Amino acid sequence: MTDGVYWPILRPRRGELAALHHLDAATASRVMPIIELAPTDRLPQLVRQLPPRTGAIAVDLSTVEESADPLCSAPLDLAEDLADIGIAMLPVLRAYDSRRRLMEHGLAARMHLGRAVLRLQPHRDARNAAAASATTDRLLAGAGLQSERVDLVIDLAETACAAHADRFEERARHVLRWARSSPWRSVAVAAGAMPPNLDDLPTDEAVPVGRLDAQVWARLAEPGVGYADYGVTSPVRRLGVNHRQLPTLRYTAERDWWIYRWARRGGRSDDRCHDLCRTLVGSPQWPPAGPHFSWGDAQIARQARSARGGGSAANWIAWSTSHHIAHVLQALPVAGS
Numbered sequence: 001m002t003d004g005v006y007w008p009i010l011r012p013r014r015g016e017l018a019a020l021h022h023l024d025a026a027t028a029s030r031v032m033p034i035i036e037l038a039p040t041d042r043l044p045q046l047v048r049q050l051p052p053r054t055g056a057i058a059v060d061l062s063t064v065e066e067s068a069d070p071l072c073s074a075p076l077d078l079a080e081d082l083a084d085i086g087i088a089m090l091p092v093l094r095a096y097d098s099r100r101r102l103m104e105h106g107l108a109a110r111m112h113l114g115r116a117v118l119r120l121q122p123h124r125d126a127r128n129a130a131a132a133s134a135t136t137d138r139l140l141a142g143a144g145l146q147s148e149r150v151d152l153v154i155d156l157a158e159t160a161c162a163a164h165a166d167r168f169e170e171r172a173r174h175v176l177r178w179a180r181s182s183p184w185r186s187v188a189v190a191a192g193a194m195p196p197n198l199d200d201l202p203t204d205e206a207v208p209v210g211r212l213d214a215q216v217w218a219r220l221a222e223p224g225v226g227y228a229d230y231g232v233t234s235p236v237r238r239l240g241v242n243h244r245q246l247p248t249l250r251y252t253a254e255r256d257w258w259i260y261r262w263a264r265r266g267g268r269s270d271d272r273c274h275d276l277c278r279t280l281v282g283s284p285q286w287p288p289a290g291p292h293f294s295w296g297d298a299q300i301a302r303q304a305r306s307a308r309g310g311g312s313a314a315n316w317i318a319w320s321t322s323h324h325i326a327h328v329l330q331a332l333p334v335a336g337s
Helices: 014-021 043-049 074-085 099-111 129-143 162-179 212-220 269-281 295-305 313-331
Strands: 006-010 034-036 056-060 088-093 116-120 150-158 186-192 205-210 225-229 248-252 256-261
Touching (some): 014 043, 014 313, 074 088, 074 099, 088 129, 150 162, 186 212
Parallel strands (some): 006 034, 034 056, 056 088, 088 116, 116 150
Antiparallel strands (some): 248 256
16 A cells, blocks of 8 residues: 555545535545644544545644543543544654553553554654664554554644755655664655635736645655645644635646635625636646546636535635545545556
8 A cells, every 4th residue: 555545634624624525436535634633623524524534534632631440441532432433543643642542542442443553754754764763662662553553644844935945855765764674564755835815916916825745755666655734735834824715726737726716806705706706717727637636626617607605614625625535636646556
């Protein structure tokens, strides 16, 4: 399970889960989402409404504090809730997990597929090979898991500029050399280059934003190294920041995201979203397969045909994420090919 599998690191929001819900069977078999939970997130409720077609999800609970009640366990409670819905859970091990949390992750893993994800951020968790080995040995021992049952995700986090990308590429090469010393079930490299704030970009025109994360991964060009990213969002979480969003699509191409932000002036939001989608459908970025490229592209094409319904921020993220997943999988080699 190395080549051809895509590991998107997503938030548990209606938009992202809608994109996962509308995957076809062939696409879903190549996607293993990592869902980052915040303390207030209610993942089981959303999953009941929009079950992901992947059948399994990895869940990162690193920002959810441990309960003082020894009978309460976030990993085990979530594992039980997801089992009731028919979704398998892979707990995500992090370098700063406590002994108790690691034990709970191990129990949660064995409730489902007997697998876990180890998410290592070299810049924070391990500055050299010896530190990386010590950290991963502690995590595996604490969870009671062997590396053969664990997928390693090397998370380089934000690649904000070309200089960062070059530095992260070199760091990734060092970490990948270290990773070969253990028989991991799979190894993937993650990074994210989407800016945390798009408010300063021009409106009413398509603006390219470089996919530096994808470019770093492409330059690594190592067989057996899987691809991970942060979808169409930023690794930098803007917690507590709420504002009324303009109609926005983050449309993935080979080297760039094309950001379509349409101002609300000059018409109702329904009209502006219709004009945005109509502009995108007539652009060079629109794929030859058109609405058949992904569920999200079908929704964009439908919106372009009709001015009824302006959509919502959840819709725009769902359509963008759906197209992004399809684009990433088209670029990845299929296992065995």
